[in-house]
Amino acid sequence: MDQYPSMYESAPPTPGNMEAVLVTAYPPAQGLPVRRHQQLGAAADDEDMRGWAANDPSTLLLVATLLTALSYLLGLSMPGGYWQQNTPAWRDGKQVALYHAGDPIMRDLHRPRYWVFRVASWVGVASSMVMTLSLLARLPVGSRNVMWSFTVAYSSLVLTFIVSQSRTHLSLDIIIWVAVLVLIWFVIGLHPDRRARVIRAIFCCNRDN
Helix, strand or coil: CCCCCCCCCCCCCCHHHHHHHHHHHCCCCCCCCCCHHHHCCCCCCCHHHCHHHHCCHHHHHHHHHHHHHHHHHHHHCCCCCECCCCEEEEECCEEEEEECCCCEHHHHHCHHHHHHHHHHHHHHHHHHHHHHHHHHCCCCCCCHHHHHHHHHHHHHHHHHHHHCCCCCCHHHHHHHHHHHHHHHHHHHHCCHHHHHHHHHHHCCCCCCC
């Protein structure tokens, strides 16, 4: 029995202790920390892939399709509807205008608000389509083309909604839209760690709670 010594002094390592065997056989260089994913041969984490750039392109493509559909439907849903028949407008006993059947009521009675609503719906559809085409062309998720198109499309939905409401001041609606635009771009452009600190600062959250 002694003339045939055992080739293995111990049993083969099991999957549970494989990592320990690899570290023992190939010790790390002095002064360099050893990470678990480096011990197992995995790629190192990329800090740039945290946050917005870590989103799945397929998920964003679905979001872009939904934004296109919502912007299209909002553009068709004209606030106030349309004139059902030719309707004359009288002032001091004189006819000053004739509203034709099929024309938007909002355009004839609230022209500035109508054009803001129309432009917001057009911009929403166009920017969401740009986002869709960018993702289909396999542009990086973190590119400014994708991020800006998403920001503009999402904020345009907000502008289209608030403009369609009655008894709101048009200048205030535009200010709200600009604020939403800046907020969305600020949130998706921040690093996740900074974003968490900003949110805690805004809502006065305590990390210990």
